[in-house]
Amino acid sequence: MVLRVRKNQAPPTPEGCPLTECMSVLGGAWTPNIIWYLSAGPRRFSELRLDIPGVSAKVLTARLRSLEASGVISREVKPTSPPSVEYALTDLGEELIPAINAIVKVGHKLKMREAVVQA
Amino acid sequence: MVLRVRKNQAPPTPEGCPLTECMSVLGGAWTPNIIWYLSAGPRRFSELRLDIPGVSAKVLTARLRSLEASGVISREVKPTSPPSVEYALTDLGEELIPAINAIVKVGHKLKMREAVVQA
DNA sequence: TTATGTAGTTTCCGTTTGGTAACCGGAGTC
């Protein structure tokens, strides 16, 4: 019996897979968390550190720089003392919110399943 | 001037962040792609290898095992010759489709922005 | 005077990741 490769209905992800594209933006550690917390409004560096226990200053800086380069967040230095820096989602960043919400939703289902498996 | 930590409206992600939970499932390289291709119907190992150019057998195996352990996909060995193994999304796995779709959607926007930046 | 807060940067280092290549058995094909 010969096994043939079946044609499936999945759109053939043409030039440069948008899935891979988007995952490269929100792929790093803590990245989705950062977007999640910014979705509630602008936030300062140290506030984000408190929001996300476990993230190091180094990684948080790296993520914020990378997200800024992707055009997902904006960075605004306020002339306060000590100086404070406010990060916020751009219009493009706001587009990520539904994706993040969908992921959170599945996260809940996963946790529920885990609870069942435990029992 | 004293800077105070502002209370934001973001739900405080209580016990064991569902976001992190879900990202640990679809975090590895090629994982979203695998789910994407399975969303169109069951698929064999070698078919997935053809679907996703660039994925190595080692990583594909690792992802499929891990997704199976998470309860996201099912694995069925068919008594053909040579033996074939069919992977499919479970009910839980189907729940991931909206999340994947949302990510793909943003991926398109990101690519559009890129084109604009180029110009 | 000393300590604190802000927003990082830098260095070092261990772990993880993912790619490459070789190899496996069994059945069918040429």
Next chain:
DNA sequence: GACTCCGGTTACCAAACGGAAACTACATAA
């Protein structure tokens, strides 16, 4: 008899990732 296909497994390796800690500068507060 040799070769291919299928679905993997294993060993090896370089690169990337991310954590910890120390350090910066400036200004205010105790």
